[in-house]
Amino acid sequence: MTLLTSVVGFSIFGLAARFGQLGIQKRNLFDNLGGHAISMGAFGFAGYWAYKWDIRAGELLAEKRAEIAARRGVKPDELLAEA
Template sequence: MSMLTNIVGFSLFGLLARFGQLGIQKRNLFDNMGGHAISMAVFGYAGYWAYRWDIRAAELLADKRAEIAARRQQRVTERAGES
């Protein structure tokens, strides 16, 4: 998933959460647009952070897999040398 879709998706979720808040309170949904913008910005930043974390986690997993593969290869060569 690209960064833009992640940020927009989280922002829209923030907008829906804000509408849900106002709906529970039975207030006008379009009364305070600044609150909507703040909610969308906060959730959009959370989407950006989640995107960056996903990339970093993938890098960490790739590094760990390479490390495990190298250890396995080393064990195979050691066992072949013992025989």
């Protein structure tokens, strides 16, 4: 998942959530465009954070696999082949 798709996807979800919120309240969907922008921005930031968290989690897993392989005395590539 790339950074752009994460941010845009979460932003679109934020817009859909805003439309759902206004739909439940039976208000005009295009009444306050600033609210849409704030919702999209907040969810876009959540997408950015999720992308960075995914990258960091991958790094932590790679470090842990290397540590386990070092304890077992095997190469890290062999450890992945076992799984």
